[in-house]
Amino acid sequence: MRTPYSILLASVAACYAQVEDGSVAVTHSLCTPSTSACIPGGRIPITTFNYGGNNTFTMNLGDVPFLQSSSSAGPVTLQTNLGLNKASFDILTSGADFKGITQVQLLRAPRASTGAGDEVCPPSANCPVVALYKQSTDGVADQQIVLKSQVPNLIDLVDQTNHNIVFEVTVQGTAPQPTLWDASFTMDLALSARAGLP
């Protein structure tokens, strides 16, 4: 009599429901749509970009129940994974390039920058590195800089009160040639949420 019960229990334990989407691309323009270019260039050191208030942006994931790493409803456990396939900067200004950029870090910031001089991720803040580009290892970038993911699950970085992730970009090297330039930042995410028995 134990065998049928075992089969029944194993069958129930095997039940699950899973939602997955392999590609959710979120693109954020560094300049507002009304401004074609806003970031100082001219081959100057890129510190202006770092401290100009343009280096933080907020991504809202919405009030979606499964955007938590783990939650339970009775015996059912919901586990969600939001992986970062890649992050990239794409130059939007004609004639500009990223050849002078030697390193880009995407940090998870505690809040958005309020403007020039408001550094939200000083070294003491220990902002986690979400993605990283290094010219020495990844090669010289031209029209696009691709950052490699450094975290397995972005869900843990989501602010559960407003469902936002605030990122700060820190860059080293020289700015593109144009006096003002613009770029977009894209994060390609993979979402997977699975509900089942633990």
Add this chain to the structure above:
Amino acid sequence: MHVCKLVAPILLGLLLTTAAAAQTGPDAGTGAAPESASARTAGTKKSRKKSAAKSSKKTASKKRKRKKARVAAPVAPAPVEAVKVPEDHEPPILTHTPVITAKKGIPFTIAVNAADQSGVVGPTLYLRKKGAPASDYVSMRMSAAGPPGEYALEVPAALVSVDALEYYIEAWDEHGNGPARVGSPDNPLAVSVEQEKKVVIAPPPVAPAAVVIAEPKGATPASAPTTVLQATREQPLESATSAIVAAPAPKKPIEPPSGETLIGLGIDAGFPGGGGLSLLVRPLWWLRLNGGLAYNYVGLGYRGGISLAPCFCVVTPTLNLDAGHYVNGDWNKVSNVTDPNAHALLSRVSYTFATAQLGLEFGSQRWFNFYLRGGLAYFETGFSGSDLTSLAQGKIASDPSTTYKVGDGKLKSLAPCVSLGANTLGY
């Protein structure tokens, strides 16, 4: 010469006695092995042969007479009858009518008449499945039945489950003379086990031939009976007969029923698979194929599958494997979303499913039955990337500088499922 004249009548008498014994050898009447019979008779006539060997001419004459006696013996198995043995150093005399056939699963009786002036140590029946090794003989003590000297044993039905049996009977007298045998371990009597009810017993002989079956006197007279007693005492009949019983009782073969129907219709409903109407085809009596339309309230689909029904029973267990696809169902029928993008997303949901279920079907496999099934269902549905992008852009992105592009999404689920239904086959 005088000595020869004196010995000659004695030798002549011995010669005649030997010839008579050869004429009634076991191979002549009971069908037992000529070799063993010869061996047995050889023992009793050993001293006589010594005398006979003194005259080669007389010996040749004796052989001719023995050969003549064998030729004259009947071919068909014939009962044997006792011949009086004047002295008590002879083994018992067994008279037996061989059992030739029996009906499978029906007990039958084997009887023997054992006569000895000093008393018989219960005749023992040795039985085995035909063709089994000699070690598989099962010994069973025969009981006295009716008149003195008559012994019988009813072979239990459990042993009559094979296609053929072989047996021989062995007896000793109180003085250890023996064994006297009908048949032998190497050449037993055969019983054909048939399905018919009729048990054929060899007709009584018109002129039964008398046979004296004897072993050389003094050949460990007590050992063989002791073995029989031990086998009987220490091994219950059931275990002692394992060699024969081990041949499993013939299971009733699963046979296709006559007049089976091949085509029919099925209707069912269940959760979460919905309901449907299917055409049934039975290419093999235990295999049913189905294919048809499915409906789950929000849309239509199609499906197909197989059912394995291993018997034509009143309650038949089944294994059912099905798969199908629902096309463009409008799930807004069962949801109350107000977001226009979510509404659009749910308005065209298609999904593929597969189920594995165990079930019980009640009724006739030939004409009509209804069933209850349970198992697991796997569902997989896709969502359009453009619909998801619209949903994300409208619901999530409040910042005009942020845009979303979502690829095709997928929802997979493994869930319990149950279904009820009925099948009718009519052709």
